[in-house]
């Protein structure tokens with residue numbers, strides 16, 4: 001019997017629809033296993049811009065510091081996407097990642113064999129795909145300074161800075177090697193060392209960390225080749241460590257292995273305590289999907305899997321996490337589909353119907 005404080009930040013688009021289901025999953029777990037998940041909610045992203053003129057309020061960041069975890073929906077949408085707008089919904093997300101020091105973004109990509117026919121790749125290519133991408137999340141070109149507009153020769157110019165400090169690389173490398181030990185023992189580091197200085201540093205530091213883990217295999221791949229190999233031979237990857245921008249791009253690509261963006265969760269973690277647990281932000285990688293927002297047809301699976309990651313990494317509730325993951329697998333196994341993963345004549349369930357089907361399969 002344990003008690004946890006969860007900050008729920010639903011955001012925009014389909015964010016609130018899927019976050020509602022994540023909260024129901026927490027309640028169901030709480031009921032079955034006798035835990036209490038206290039919740040508070042707040043506005044972020046476009047919703048917060050509309051109400052308060054900023055993408056996140058300082059008191060929300062403070063509330064996050066006092067919580068055990070954040071369940072995050074999604075931010076953004078056409079209403080706020082004018083590139084010249086001074087305030088953008090994504091700033092709320094980036095502020096949280098940075099202020100809370102959430103430098104490790106874990107993005108597992110697992111292909112459920114039941115869905116192998118629902119993807120655009122050949123089923124045999126997808127056999128045995130089980131990848132853990134660790135994306136560096138608080139540095140790189142997302143945060144490097146300067147990042148600004150300039151006037152050059154009377155014309156518009158812009159600069160972003162791809163910056164890395166060796167410590168930022170080393171901690172990602174250590175985490176990658178450590179997690180690989182509990183998996184298939186292989187780390188693939190992805191960079192662009194043939195062109196970028198920050199990537200040459202990245203590769204150098206990974207090589208320096210590597211001898212501490214002689215039992216783990218390590219390879220370096222350039223990001224363009226990695227993009228190709230992800231589609232060509234995805235089952236060769238185990239743990240992938242990479243920079244903020246490359247990780248962002250490659251995980252959208254990798255999501256297609258799983259059949260839909262709507263299937264993949266992520267956990268953003270900072271320094272963990274001795275027991276391996278710590279504060280985390282849990283976020284489906286699908287984003288706000290404005291094209292289907294408000295229709296109740298979004299796939300709740302990513303959010304359920306986020307909730308499972310929350311139970312595992314921030315609450316230390318491994319059995320509960322596995323129960324939730326098993327319920328998702330059971331629902332998929334029974335042929336239940338939302339529109340994004342339905343093919344041929346398969347019936348597409350609504351968000352709520354799919355969530356109900358998963359919760360009905362929760363055992364424990």
Ligand code: IPM
Pocket residue numbers: 075076090093248285287
């Ligand atoms: C993600 C998203 C974000 C990112 C956006 C919304 C800022 O694409 O979490 O992958 O680029 O990190």
Ligand code: MG
Pocket residue numbers: 248249252
């Ligand atoms: Mg992204």
